[in-house]
Amino acid sequence: MKSDIKQINVKNNKNIIKTIVSNSSKDTENIAYEFASKVHSGDTLALKGDLASGKTTFTKGFCKYFNVIENVTSPTYTIINEYSGDIPIFHIDCYRINNTKELLNLGIEEYFDLDGIILIEWPEKILDFLPENTIIINFEHNNESNNKRILKIEMNNNIKSKI
């Protein structure tokens, strides 16, 4: 998995442009809410990180900004959840994806052409499908505290100015 991460960085020429510390799940929701104000319909966010690193919590806060009223939970079994807020939000969890055929059966390619924002948990599983301008957020646990997470944001130079 580590080598995949390196690959996507090199392939898409992404840089870490921001590191944010979260000290609680509420913090992570607030960070996501603020982040959501800066992205636009058509953007894709890849949320990378271990189990319980805060990817779904981030998605909750993000959806709040767009006034989503549905309960935001990890679509681990459904793979894709669509929420109808101010704009459509597609929440994809690739944890249970085993191969490209499964992705093609879901019609994954078509989602990238729709209006709205896509957030993807376990994006390592669909590297080949990710748009070039995908914004990557790495979620890391921290030994100092159970409730601390480090969020590192990576994106292409050409869209850096947005954040």
Ligand SMILES: Nc1ncnc2c1ncn2[C@@H]1O[C@H](COP(=O)(O)OP(=O)(O)O)[C@@H](O)[C@H]1O
């Ligand atoms: N700073 C933090 N940010 C996000 N979640 C946190 C934080 N501190 C503790 N947690 C807890 O960690 C878990 C994160 O779960 P979740 O967002 O579902 O992770 P993931 O989708 O990455 O598996 C939740 O139980 C949450 O309460």
Ligand SMILES: [Mg+2]
């Ligand atoms: Mg999750």
